[in-house]
Amino acid sequence: MPGPLAGHRIIEIAGIGPGPFAAMLLADLGAEVIRVERAGAVRGPAPEEPHGDILLRGRRNIAIDLKNPDGVETLLGLVEGADALIEGFRPGVMERLGIGPDVCLARNPKLVFGRMTGWGQTGPYSQAAGHDINYISLAGALAHFGRKGEGPTPPLNMVGDFGGGGMFLALGVVAALLEAGKSGEGQVVDTAMVDGSAVLMSMFWAFKEMGAFDENARGTNLLDTGAHFYDVYRCSDGEYISIGSIEPQFYAELLRLTGLSDDEQFAKQMDQGEWGPLKERLTEVFAGKTREEWCSIMEHTDVCFAPVLTMSEAAAHPHNVERETFIDVGGVTQPAPAPRFSRTATSVESAPAWPGEHTRDVLAAWGFDEARIDELIESGAVRHAD
The missing domain is CATH 3.40.50.10540 (Crotonobetainyl-coa:carnitine coa-transferase; domain 1)
Incomplete structure (x- = not known):
């Protein structure tokens, strides 16, 4: 029909x-x-x-x-x-x-x-x-x-x-x-x-009302690249990956797959004062492997992960091909x-x-x-x- x-x-x-x-x-x-x-x-x-x-x-x-x-x-x-x-x-x-x-x-x-x-x-x-x-x-x-x-x-x-x-x-x-x-x-x-x-922008008006979004501090909030667990990272080949490990169980998976589970500093996930140093650490970790290597480690897990793809790459990705997204x-x-x-x-x-x-x-x-x-x-x- x-x-x-x-x-x-x-x-x-x-x-x-x-x-x-x-x-x-x-x-x-x-x-x-x-x-x-x-x-x-x-x-x-x-x-x-x-x-x-x-x-x-x-x-x-x-x-x-x-x-x-x-x-x-x-x-x-x-x-x-x-x-x-x-x-x-x-x-x-x-x-x-x-x-x-x-x-x-x-x-x-x-x-x-x-x-x-x-x-x-x-x-x-x-x-x-x-x-x-x-x-x-x-x-x-x-x-x-x-x-x-x-x-x-x-x-x-x-x-x-x-x-x-x-x-x-x-x-x-x-x-x-x-x-x-x-x-x-x-x-x-x-x-x-x-x-x-x-x-x-409705959700961010709600966050602002609840005290969870500082409208005067761009780039320091949960979803605007302020958090170390919600951002994009450059890999050793110059390509990028995206991480969105907000929930505790997803964050734990992020730490496990990056080998950081035993690092006490990373236990302070929601301490905004720690976000800067933790992001620097993750930047170093992700720069140690290629995008393809990180895909082999994190794809199909609950990290909340995806490679950052160009339009042409997206059209050729197996997930999109199977669903006929393009x-x-x-x-x-x-x-x-x-x-x-x-x-x-x-x-x-x-x-x-x-x-x-x-x-x-x-x-x-x-x-x-x-x-x-x-x-x-x-x-x-x-x-x-x-």
């Missing part, structure tokens, strides 16, 4: 980063997602090879000129047959194009209108430009990534764009679809990366859909498409007759990459 969202139709207004990521997740889960590109993005016939952007996988692509009245009407015609629409423009842009939530919901009262911004639809920052690094800064997240004595370290753009942004947009859309199925009414989902990033689509290695479902299994239906590659097919499948499609192409309201 197709994925659990099979039967749902979703329109994605083309953007970058978190919007395409949310659309990819929804498509991975079985929804029919069409990506609406700018007409100007069509540069001629679609190349034979798939588009290289993995975030575009699993959906068809249509090109519409949203500054053309016929283009706007075309999109609204698609809205009438959709369950949801997602967009990632600054607040007010969709309204100025004539396809804001009020207009779309008037055409389809059950529509879920998902909005993705950095700062949100309201607030003093709402009209300002920004990127992941800025959103996680304002959310109170970035300040806490980094080692003692060093500045904050941006964690790629995974926390704001994808964890706090695209993932929350996908969750919000699915939740609103569930509600619309009961009420018969759509609604707007205002997803802001600063909001989502703040939510991702798949090949159109000759490109990439992460498989997640999570997994026992009855409605997910799959990637197609490789990434080029702008306008499916304009004719999408319009025909969504109820436009052939003569009308020809008119729209002739007028420039839509473009087909043929």
